[in-house]
Amino acid sequence: MTSDGVVIIGAGQAGFQVAASLRMEGYAGPITLIGDEPNLPYQRPPLSKGFIAGKQEIEATALRPFAFYATHRIDLLTGVKVTEIDRVSRRVVLASGRAIPYHALVLAVGARNRTLPVKGAELDGVCYLRTDAEAVDIRQRLEQARDVAVIGGGFIGLELAAAARTLGKSVRVLEVQSRLMPRVVSPILSDFYRDVHSSHGVHVSLGVVLSEIAGHKGKVIEVVLSDGSVYPADLILVGIGVVPNMELAHDAGLGVSNGIVVNEKLETEDETVYAIGDCADHPNPFANPSAGGRVRIESVQNAVDQAKCIAAAIVGRAENYRAVPWFWTDQFDIKLQMAGLSGGSAHVVKRGEPESRKFSVFYFRDGQLAAVDSVNRPGDHLSARKLIGAGIAITPEQAADPNVDLKALGH
Amino acid sequence: MSLFGKKQTETASVTYISDAGETHQVAVPIGDSVMEGAIKNGIDGIVAECGGACQCATCHVYVDEAFLGLLKPIQEDEDEMLNTTASERRPNSRLSCQIPVTKELDGLIVRTPPTQQ
Numbered sequence: 001m002t003s004d005g006v007v008i009i010g011a012g013q014a015g016f017q018v019a020a021s022l023r024m025e026g027y028a029g030p031i032t033l034i035g036d037e038p039n040l041p042y043q044r045p046p047l048s049k050g051f052i053a054g055k056q057e058i059e060a061t062a063l064r065p066f067a068f069y070a071t072h073r074i075d076l077l078t079g080v081k082v083t084e085i086d087r088v089s090r091r092v093v094l095a096s097g098r099a100i101p102y103h104a105l106v107l108a109v110g111a112r113n114r115t116l117p118v119k120g121a122e123l124d125g126v127c128y129l130r131t132d133a134e135a136v137d138i139r140q141r142l143e144q145a146r147d148v149a150v151i152g153g154g155f156i157g158l159e160l161a162a163a164a165r166t167l168g169k170s171v172r173v174l175e176v177q178s179r180l181m182p183r184v185v186s187p188i189l190s191d192f193y194r195d196v197h198s199s200h201g202v203h204v205s206l207g208v209v210l211s212e213i214a215g216h217k218g219k220v221i222e223v224v225l226s227d228g229s230v231y232p233a234d235l236i237l238v239g240i241g242v243v244p245n246m247e248l249a250h251d252a253g254l255g256v257s258n259g260i261v262v263n264e265k266l267e268t269e270d271e272t273v274y275a276i277g278d279c280a281d282h283p284n285p286f287a288n289p290s291a292g293g294r295v296r297i298e299s300v301q302n303a304v305d306q307a308k309c310i311a312a313a314i315v316g317r318a319e320n321y322r323a324v325p326w327f328w329t330d331q332f333d334i335k336l337q338m339a340g341l342s343g344g345s346a347h348v349v350k351r352g353e354p355e356s357r358k359f360s361v362f363y364f365r366d367g368q369l370a371a372v373d374s375v376n377r378p379g380d381h382l383s384a385r386k387l388i389g390a391g392i393a394i395t396p397e398q399a400a401d402p403n404v405d406l407k408a409l410g411h
Numbered sequence: 412m413s414l415f416g417k418k419q420t421e422t423a424s425v426t427y428i429s430d431a432g433e434t435h436q437v438a439v440p441i442g443d444s445v446m447e448g449a450i451k452n453g454i455d456g457i458v459a460e461c462g463g464a465c466q467c468a469t470c471h472v473y474v475d476e477a478f479l480g481l482l483k484p485i486q487e488d489e490d491e492m493l494n495t496t497a498s499e500r501r502p503n504s505r506l507s508c509q510i511p512v513t514k515e516l517d518g519l520i521v522r523t524p525p526t527q528q
Contacts, residue, residue: 043462045461045462045464046462060443060447061462063450063462064450064453065450065451065452065453067453068453071453300460300461300462300466304460326466328464328466330464335488337466378465378487378488378491378492379487379491381491382491382492382494382495
């Protein structure tokens with residue numbers, strides 16, 4: 001056996017899971033896990049939830065303690081940048097010049113935040129959230145802040161808005177679309193969440209365009225909208241989506257599109273190179289086939305399940321990736337759980353009423369159940385994972401009828 | 412062991428027994444969950460894929476009967492999640508991320524199932 005092992009670029013949730021799953025699968029070769037951030041691999045979801053709200057400390061986000069990596073013979077390189085993938089000689093080259101050979105290479109390189117393209121975006125007090133360091137910075141700034149403007153009414157923006165409001169700040173959410181979370185949820189949920197945030201005292205401005213951030217002595221003081229309205233803000237939290245990190249793959253001659261392009265086995269066009277997690281543009285059996293059936297998904301579930309899929313492949317059990325997508329978001333005391341992918345769903349029915357704060361929305365695409373979003377209804381969510389995963393037929397009438405037992409249908 | 416300088420905190424003893432009978436007794440800070448106690452101490456029988464959000468069922472444990480009555484009752488989301496565990500659900504099944512360690516739980520014994528996934 002050669003000393004070439006598995007090299008994983010990216011030490012986020014996906015990269016970490018590949019290393020952990022390889023050892024669980026009994027892989028005995030060298031594993032090198034390379035991350036460009038300085039700390040131990042950690043979970044990102046709590047950063048915009050429990051951590052910002054002050055309910056959790058930053059060290060509690062570590063996926064595993066330091067000792068785990070030595071115990072499992074995982075060579076963890078933190079704060080290290082990869083500069084090149086040499087596919088001909090199968091090595092990755094680090095910024096230091098060191099080269100590490102591989103027989104399988106995993107690109108779990110993630111994504112980075114899209115930045116605001118407006119005047120004043122460089123001012124002190126304009127913050128983005130992706131890393132633990134950014135979360136710590138935002139939490140510290142929140143202690144002093146009075147007026148918080150959140151740019152973007154998506155998951156991250158709304159979670160941050162809820163956390164800031166819970167800390168007693170004056171909070172205004174600015175969303176360019178006419179409703180909240182417009183990319184992923186139905187208007188029923190958008191309206192519900194607008195009401196939830198409003199009832200907690202968050203100001204929600206929809207259909208508004210930020211034109212400028214005004215500052216004084218280098219610090220933000222207000223946001224200016226295209227309709228001329230001006231709101232004071234001493235802290236601006238930006239959550240306007242991400243851009244996948246594709247440069248390394250592109251430079252190595254691999255195909256990129258809405259991410260690093262992979263097939264149903266999560267292999268790039270070079271079968272020794274995989275791409276998984278936030279950066280992977282992959283065919284997904286639950287995606288809208290009319291839109292090409294390909295997606296890039298930013299979630300823990302996607303990161304973990306894709307990691308397990310390729311860890312199994314590396315030890316000789318290659319299978320197509322076909323895990324049901326699921327996701328959750330916590331805002332105030334409300335948990336939204338999502339199963340499936342709703343893209344392309346023309347028919348939507350409710351089960352339960354939003355007023356009760358316990359309801360689900362079922363999305364049908366070409367007559368088939370495509371996705372279910374559940375608010376405080378964990379039973380519906382878990383049934384949905386099963387129904388969607390197994391492709392069990394259910395009609396919109398059954399979905400909307402609270403007397404129909406979803407669990408029984410799933411068996 | 413922690414990389415981060417942690418201030419002195421009160422702890423309670425928790426014993427984790429694997430399906431193979433391997434025993435780990437650790438001091439878990441009051442307020443941490445039984446899941447966190449396992450993860451921070453390198454106990455492999457608990458996986459905790461979702462990080463303690465009650466979104467997966469990979470921190471499943473069987474709680475020693477003597478301590479069952481001292482736990483906070485199961486909430487709806489944990490109850491639903493427990494129906495999806497990889498190893499069989501028993502009357503003493505709990506998700507360890509939903510058990511905050513308290514002084515009263517000092518000496519707690521949990522057994523990890525044969526598999527979490």
